[in-house]
Amino acid sequence: xxxxxxxxxxxxxxxxxxxxxxxxxxxxxxxxxxxxxxxxxxxxxxxxxxxxxxxxxxxxxxxxxxxxxxxxxxxxxxxxxxxxxxxxxxxxxxxxxxxxxxxxxxxxxxxxxxxxxxxxxxxxxxxxxxxxxxxxxxxxxxxxxxxxxxxxxxxxxxxxxxxxxxxxxxxxxxxxxxxxxxxxxxxxxxxxxxxxxxxxxxxxxxxxxxxxxxxxxxxxxxxxxxxxxxxxxxxxxxxxxxxxxxxxxxxxxxxxxxxxxx
Numbered sequence: 418x419x420x421x422x423x424x425x426x427x428x429x430x431x432x433x434x435x436x437x438x439x440x441x442x443x444x445x446x447x448x449x450x451x452x453x454x455x456x457x458x459x460x461x462x463x464x465x466x467x468x469x470x471x472x473x474x475x476x477x478x479x480x481x482x483x484x485x486x487x488x489x490x491x492x493x494x495x496x497x498x499x500x501x502x503x504x505x506x507x508x509x510x511x512x513x514x515x516x517x518x519x520x521x522x523x524x525x526x527x528x529x530x531x532x533x534x535x536x537x538x539x540x541x542x543x544x545x546x547x548x549x550x551x552x553x554x555x556x557x558x559x560x561x562x563x564x565x566x567x568x569x570x571x572x573x574x575x576x577x578x579x580x581x582x583x584x585x586x587x588x589x590x591x592x593x594x595x596x597x598x599x600x601x602x603x604x605x606x607x608x609x610x611x612x613x614x615x616x617x618x619x620x621x622x623x624x625x626x627x628x629x630x631x632x633x634x635x636x637x638x639x640x641x642x643x644x645x646x647x648x649x650x651x652x653x654x655x656x657x658x659x660x661x662x663x664x665x666x667x668x669x670x671x672x673x674x675x676x677x678x679x
Contacts, residue, residue: 433493433679440473445492447608447663448479448534449677453670454612455538456487460619462539466600467518470534470608471526476500478526480519482512491679500527517574524581525588525604532604534611542622543601552595553621555638556628560621561646567594569602593618605659610652612666613659 434442448470455461455468464486469478479495481487497506502519522535546553552568555561569587572580588594592614594602603618605611628635638646648654670677 436493441479441497442492444470444472444608445479445495446678448495449490449492450667450670451534451536451608451612452481452487452490453674453677454666455536455615457670457673458616458619460538460540460615461487465515466537466539467515467522468534468536468608468611469518469522469526471532472497473533477505478522480514480522482507482509483515483518484512491677493679517576520576520578520581521584521602524584525602527581528585529588529590529604531606534605534608536603536611536615537596537600538615538619539600540619540622542619542626543595544599545626546622547595547597547599547601554625554635555643555646556635557621557624558646559617559624561638561643562650563593563618563621564643564647565591567591569594569596571596571598606652606657607660609663609666610657610659613662617658 437445448468451468452461464484467480469480471478476499478498478500480498481490482494482496485494493508496504496509496512496514498504498514498519500523502514502516502523504514507513518537521537525532525535553560553563553566555564567588569584572583588602588604592604596602601615601618601622603611603615605614650658652658
């Protein structure tokens with residue numbers, strides 16, 4: 418799995434890059450950027466939840482240290498673990514990793530070798546949709562991108578290793594899943610694609626909550642139009658959404674705070 422080389426010039430203080438291979442450092446910078454972006458767009462949950470990425474050419478994953486907020490994550494602070502959750506490199510003596518995050522993310526990474534990045538959120542809109550019997554409706558063009566979305570029934574806090582098989586079964590080969598009574602999950606071949614998918618999934622959830630709160634009948638598109646729109650959003654149809662946008666997302670961060678690169 419090859420992550421795109423979008424890191425650009427390192428920020429001052431990023432001499433930490435010398436401690437890692439080029440592939441790992443590039444993945445670290447892009448992953449740290451995704452944490453910062455999730456925070457910027459209001460999708461973080463204090464110190465909880467995770468974004469994980471596979472280091473190209475390995476079965477090793479990068480995950481956030483459990484105790485830092487997303488806005489504090491830097492490239493060098495990320496923890497390297499193996500697929501079994503063993504910590505291989507942790508720059509902090511203070512923070513470990515969250516076992517619940519490992520259960521969900523390792524399940525997907527172990528089963529889906531096409532996946533380079535997994536994002537899990539507990540946003541207000543995502544949790545609201547997860548609690549609705551109807552789930553995510555194809556109410557808007559944005560939502561029609563997710564006309565085919567997976568669902569996984571809630572099994573309490575994700576600490577049971579046995580749940581991994583059911584998570585993988587329910588996700589199948591799809592890119593998005595609603596974790597019932599819980600939150601959202603998005604995966605992608607790259608960090609850029611996974612972030613783009615989660616961003617627009619969140620927008621679809623927000624739009625549905627807004628529309629349903631109006632208390633008037635909802636206008637639904639035909640199944641044929643929803644299916645056509647879903648097809649047009651597939652990466653093999655036009656382009657993998659997220660790749661073209663990613664350099665702009667990094668510039669967005671760099672204008673505000675480039676310390677994620679450290």
